[in-house]
Amino acid sequence: MTTRRGIRAPWPILIPALVAIAFLLTPLVALLAAAPWGQLADQLTNPLVRKALWLSLSTATVATLITIILGVPLAWLLAQGSWRGRRVLRALVVLPLVLPPVVGGVALLLAFGRRGLLGGPLYDWLGVSIPFTPVAVVMAETFVALPFLVLTVEGALNSREHRYEDIAASLGASRWSVARRVTLPLVAPAIAAGAVLAWARAIGEFGATITFAGNFPGRTQTLPLAVYQALETDRDAAIVMSLVLVVASLSVLVSMRSRWQV
Amino acid sequence: MLDASMTLRRGDFTLEVDLHAGRGEVLAIVGPNGSGKTTLLRALAGLDPLDTGHVMVDGKPWDDVERGLHLETADRGTALVLAEPLLFPHMTVTRNVGFGLSARGASKAEGRATALRLLESIGMGEYGERRPATLSTGQQQRISLLRALAVEPQLLLLDEPLSAQDPATRAALRAELGRLLASFDGVAILVTHDAIDALTLADRVMVMDDGRIVQQGTPDTLIRRPESTFVAELVGLNLLRGVASGHGVSVEGGGSLQLAEPTDGPVLLSFPPHALTVSNGHEDATESSSRNKWRATVGEIQPFYGRVRLTLSGPPNVVAEVTAAAVAELGLTAGTPVMVSLKATEIEVSPA
Numbered sequence: 332m333t334t335r336r337g338i339r340a341p342w343p344i345l346i347p348a349l350v351a352i353a354f355l356l357t358p359l360v361a362l363l364a365a366a367p368w369g370q371l372a373d374q375l376t377n378p379l380v381r382k383a384l385w386l387s388l389s390t391a392t393v394a395t396l397i398t399i400i401l402g403v404p405l406a407w408l409l410a411q412g413s414w415r416g417r418r419v420l421r422a423l424v425v426l427p428l429v430l431p432p433v434v435g436g437v438a439l440l441l442a443f444g445r446r447g448l449l450g451g452p453l454y455d456w457l458g459v460s461i462p463f464t465p466v467a468v469v470m471a472e473t474f475v476a477l478p479f480l481v482l483t484v485e486g487a488l489n490s491r492e493h494r495y496e497d498i499a500a501s502l503g504a505s506r507w508s509v510a511r512r513v514t515l516p517l518v519a520p521a522i523a524a525g526a527v528l529a530w531a532r533a534i535g536e537f538g539a540t541i542t543f544a545g546n547f548p549g550r551t552q553t554l555p556l557a558v559y560q561a562l563e564t565d566r567d568a569a570i571v572m573s574l575v576l577v578v579a580s581l582s583v584l585v586s587m588r589s590r591w592q593v
Numbered sequence: 594m595l596d597a598s599m600t601l602r603r604g605d606f607t608l609e610v611d612l613h614a615g616r617g618e619v620l621a622i623v624g625p626n627g628s629g630k631t632t633l634l635r636a637l638a639g640l641d642p643l644d645t646g647h648v649m650v651d652g653k654p655w656d657d658v659e660r661g662l663h664l665e666t667a668d669r670g671t672a673l674v675l676a677e678p679l680l681f682p683h684m685t686v687t688r689n690v691g692f693g694l695s696a697r698g699a700s701k702a703e704g705r706a707t708a709l710r711l712l713e714s715i716g717m718g719e720y721g722e723r724r725p726a727t728l729s730t731g732q733q734q735r736i737s738l739l740r741a742l743a744v745e746p747q748l749l750l751l752d753e754p755l756s757a758q759d760p761a762t763r764a765a766l767r768a769e770l771g772r773l774l775a776s777f778d779g780v781a782i783l784v785t786h787d788a789i790d791a792l793t794l795a796d797r798v799m800v801m802d803d804g805r806i807v808q809q810g811t812p813d814t815l816i817r818r819p820e821s822t823f824v825a826e827l828v829g830l831n832l833l834r835g836v837a838s839g840h841g842v843s844v845e846g847g848g849s850l851q852l853a854e855p856t857d858g859p860v861l862l863s864f865p866p867h868a869l870t871v872s873n874g875h876e877d878a879t880e881s882s883s884r885n886k887w888r889a890t891v892g893e894i895q896p897f898y899g900r901v902r903l904t905l906s907g908p909p910n911v912v913a914e915v916t917a918a919a920v921a922e923l924g925l926t927a928g929t930p931v932m933v934s935l936k937a938t939e940i941e942v943s944p945a
Contacts, residue, residue: 494679500666501638501673502693502744509667512692516683 359577366574367567374571382549383557384575390465390553391533394472398529401473402480403515403522409481410488428478435474436542443470443543467544468551472533479532480525487521488514524590531583535576594618595748595780599646599656601636608632608804614780614797621783621795623828629804630784634750637782638673639666650747650780667696670779671748672741676757678733680725686712686736687721693744711739715769731762738773749781755790764861764944770794788828789863789943792816800824816866816912822898831869831911833862834945840937847908851884853937861945866902866914868939872932873923883934891929894920905933 443450443461499513537555544551561569597612608629614620635641648656655664680689691704755763791798792812799809808820819825835842839855892904903913
């Protein structure tokens with residue numbers, strides 16, 4: 332890193348900047364101050380906390396895997412030259428990023444609910460009902476997390492060095508072989524970064540989950556939902572679960588530090 | 594073996610080229626930036642489609658627009674080397690060299706064995722397990738040449754393979770490329786804008802300008818009989834090999850020259866024909882400031898855009914460019930003895 336030189340910033344910006352720092356840090360400090368450090372171990376083995384933690388970790392991980400399996404090909408499609416409708420499709424893919432998650436939950440319910448667009452026939456013909464199950468949790472998380480991975484991977488694909496692929500093809504590698512042995516390894520760091528972002532988004536998911544999957548302890552109640560509910564009944568449990576989420580977020584930050592220069 | 598005739602249009606630019614080359618031939622394509630050299634190479638590789646024409650290799654059509662035939666890049670017997678080495682960064686050196694073989698269906702062990710044998714043949718056997726990023730660009734480019742040669746391509750496509758190297762590395766790499774090409778039995782197409790690369794490495798040179806071939810011939814023909822000032826300026830260089838020792842160079846084929854800067858070992862000397870001064874053969878050798886003076890006999894006399902190109906037998910043998918007035922004044926005809934002089938500072942020296 333080189334030190335940036337130039338005209339110094341005027342000193343009055345220091346005041347709002349300090350206010351911003353205080354505003355960002357005070358809640359974290361308050362959380363740490365209120366934490367029941369003495370009974371941390373007890374709280375972590377509390378069945379409510381344990382179930383929510385396990386559900387969150389497992390659903391977020393499954394959602395991330397699905398995001399990779401579906402998102403990498405989608406990113407590839409979007410990065411594939413310029414074709415008709417590409418911009419529109421791209422806008423639609425990005426939509427869940429800006430959509431209020433609760434709206435996403437409503438939309439998922441209308442699509443996959445028992446009387447939904449696809450969920451209706453699914454229930455009538457096969458007797459399968461998705462809403463208010465762990466599967467619904469995974470779907471809600473995948474819905475909101477997918478754009479993070481797609482955008483990250485698409486960016487890497489767009490800025491890749493195409494001449495590696497020209498050379499590979501000239502040496503006799505088929506399209507499949509070029510994709511598998513050259514292109515994917517070249518964008519692997521971006522896939523990893525996108526997966527970390529997707530996982531972070533999935534583990535923090537609230538709005539779409541509570542709308543589409545409900546809030547059933549041990550079944551669809553993830554950590555954020557459990558925190559929200561416990562705040563009224565078991566304050567210490569809520570704080571401990573919040574700390575767990577802070578640790579998860581910090582580990583994401585650490586794993587992404589080379590990308591974000593932190 | 595290679596028989597191609599093609600046109601490609603890209604906006605205002607049209608490439609229109611006929612190419613023929615035999616087994617083992619090295620064909621250099623020289624031209625300024627934007628003359629269509631890279632487009633031609635990409636078309637041969639099947640990366641860019643032709644608008645009209647055909648590409649035949651060993652009697653097999655790779656492209657035939659009239660018959661609607663286009664072979665995918667991967668199905669042609671080519672191998673591409675670009676200015677930047679572009680080794681696959683996630684693979685070891687051995688896996689890079691073996692890449693084409695395994696892509697063409699060789700087993701892992703087979704690819705590895707061939708790669709190691711090739712690496713050892715250029716003395717880089719111990720680098721096999723290294724990652725490309727840990728090598729210098731010169732080493733990387735040597736590996737990239739091996740990666741291409743490993744598949745024994747029918748058509749080896751070299752796009753400015755030396756241009757991204759620093760001058761010292763370039764000379765060593767040029768020599769290495771020369772050795773590798775000498776034992777290569779396919780057709781090699783070498784695109785370059787450097788006259789020395791073309792004149793030293795190629796059997797035949799094609800000069801391109803604005804999408805067309807303006808002249809082609811052996812390096813020797815292009816120096817002696819350029820058909821345009823464009824060709825003369827681009828590739829019309831005297832090129833001598835020799836062995837330097839301090840300021841002196843004993844030239845291959847006889848004679849010796851003096852250099853401005855001392856150096857040692859095998860060298861390549863280049864200087865343009867107009868750097869030579871030709872004077873009366875009876876003149877006293879001490880009269881001019883040139884370090885290099887030698888007696889020569891006039892051979893061919895070739896008028897060339899108001900000037901005259903003279904083939905002079907020394908040794909050393911050179912081509913000189915003089916004014917028509919000088920030819921008349923000195924009464925030059927074939928067989929006239931003359932005194933040739935050349936300033937040491939006009940000689941460009943590169944290690945060979």
